[in-house]
Amino acid sequence: MATADTIRTILAQHGKLPVDAATLGEDSDLYAAGLSSFASVQLMLAIEEEFDIEFPENLLNRKTFSTIATIVEVVTELSKDQQAA
């Protein structure tokens, strides 16, 4: 299940952030914290692998990966939908 802490752990491994991911609040702007375009792609791929989900194309954008809270929300929804299917 996606929680703020699991996302923070993935962020620490794949986000290539110049700051410690543990210091980021759930609503902190990840791009302002230094998440680059390429790192956001790696984050996306790592999340797909961790939760066995696939982001649909309409969610492959900056907004989806803008905060930890948004990622948790999207991953939770996708997990529900894609398990049901």
Place this chain on the structure above:
Amino acid sequence: MDMQTNLLDRLFDAGLLIDTGVDGLYGRSGAFEDVIARFEALIARHAPEATAEVIRFPPGMNRAHFEGSGYMKSFPQLAGTVHSFCGCELDHVNLLQCMAEGDDWTGKQEATDVVLTPAACYPLYPTIAKRGPLPEGGGLFDLQSYCFRHEPSKDPARMQLFRMREFVRIGTPDDVMAFRSDWMERGSKLIAAVGLDVELDTANDPFFGRAGKMLGNNQRDQKLKFELLIPVTSATAKTACLSFNYHQDHFGQTWGLKTANGETAHTACVGFGLERIALALFARHGLDTADWPEPVRKALWG
């Protein structure tokens, strides 16, 4: 596709482009080259960048610089590498035998230190980084090169080898953004001066795969790329003939480009697809330049 093939066939029939048997690889006639030369002169007259440093690289770049650029992360499907025969005499005999029998003879071809240039500005950044920090006010460069992209097509506006004229600004974020917005305005005027309809729109590069879909969406969301669209083979599906790109600090970080006060430099470029512009002119005004409208002829030939 019909419209594209139609224009391509008409260009072949008129002798403006010369068929080589490979889609996207064409010879050019004197008349075609004259249009490109005149358009480049027009660019020069519109460019206030008299102070731009002119650099002309050949259409091949240092493979190490290509690798360092990150191009393969984004566009592996478009890259072209130069390979040469590196075998012994026996390998040579085998190669000739394979050729004679119509088998694959390329097995002993090995990658050289040269990669075909994918965009005119790619060899620039490592070159400028090697000079050390930029002078006060940053840098401004005038480039032109044949570029290669592996995307064979019957669309004459999608060539595999084509020329790109570029101005590149390296400096602070404010400097490079001002440069880009000036050129968006100037580029539209320049194209209007040769009697073509223009439309400016946000765009994204053809990044590879699903990850690329996300990079493309990010690029659009951040308005990092604009294109000037002009009808070439279709009035509805227009062709990008100029592009205006803000790379943020991507190349600055990649190559360690520094401003005079030691900060990571930002970069922006304006690129002219010279063949595409020539094609747009021929498609709009006809295949004989002598019949082009007087104001267009005056703008180009004076």
